[in-house]
Amino acid sequence: MKKTDIYSELKRNGLKNTKHRTMILDILKKSSQPISAEQLFEEMLVRKISINLSTVYRTLDTLCDKNLLIKLNVKGDNRTLFEFNHMIHRHHLICLGCKKILAIEHCPLEGYEKVLANETNFTIEGHNLNIYGYCPNCQIHNL
Amino acid sequence: MKKTDIYSELKRNGLKNTKHRTMILDILKKSSQPISAEQLFEEMLVRKISINLSTVYRTLDTLCDKNLLIKLNVKGDNRTLFEFNHMIHRHHLICLGCKKILAIEHCPLEGYEKVLANETNFTIEGHNLNIYGYCPNCQIHNL
DNA sequence: TGACAAATGCGAATCATTTGCATCTACATT
């Protein structure tokens, strides 16, 4: 997603194009890992963009509302993490050692929601799946 | 689980048998829904057991450590919920309308962890799955 | 029964997140 794409994406959602927003989207777009509001705030400082932490929170909130970002909650971390919404249904594999997060693009629950809907008479809207384990590197250092 | 069972369960885990603990375990054992620390605190008051909220938190913590309870986090609720550990691997189906929580005792991920371990070289320790939707009753009132 | 570790109460601290309000800015319209 180029700068111009970000611009039109914001516009399409009725959001003003501000330095802060484009920067936040840019950082998240390029990040290989979901990150927290605080981390984002610090990354902005590194990039010499002065911003207030509440603005970070507010921006993240609006971007989530517009489905440009996705919220993520990880066991043992009380903060909310945010990641760029690549518009692909995915889950996460989280290393309990180094906390690294891997996206999994295959959903093992395809079809299951229908079965569950039949069994329970619920209408299913979605699900949330995180898988926890140790990455190859942490397995070595955990002996 | 009878009172005596709770007693020996505590003992087996090196925990002292106190009025508070047995009461908390008893409430959770009988509850059809996972509940929060605050709710538990209020339920104790109803039962005329005076207790401090920090004690509730501390008790819940130790009981989780000993695997007598399970923590549960639900999207859109920033509190932690607790449920009695029935020693059965289960997931939860949560109604987005009335917030009711249904336990699902069939795990749709059996076998998948092995596949994932092979693909990623992670050692998998466990997973977390919540499914969201609307219960029959809330479907009606949501028209 | 007495000793001692563990459990509790109380109040204050912490941490992530939200909110109220005054000010500022992007952008549509003139």
Added chain:
DNA sequence: AATGTAGATGCAAATGATTCGCATTTGTCA
């Protein structure tokens, strides 16, 4: 390009869930 206005931001204070330090109490075991 100037301008009006809704929306965006900064700042400081509030909130809500949870944790912590420390003095006191209580369960358990010898």
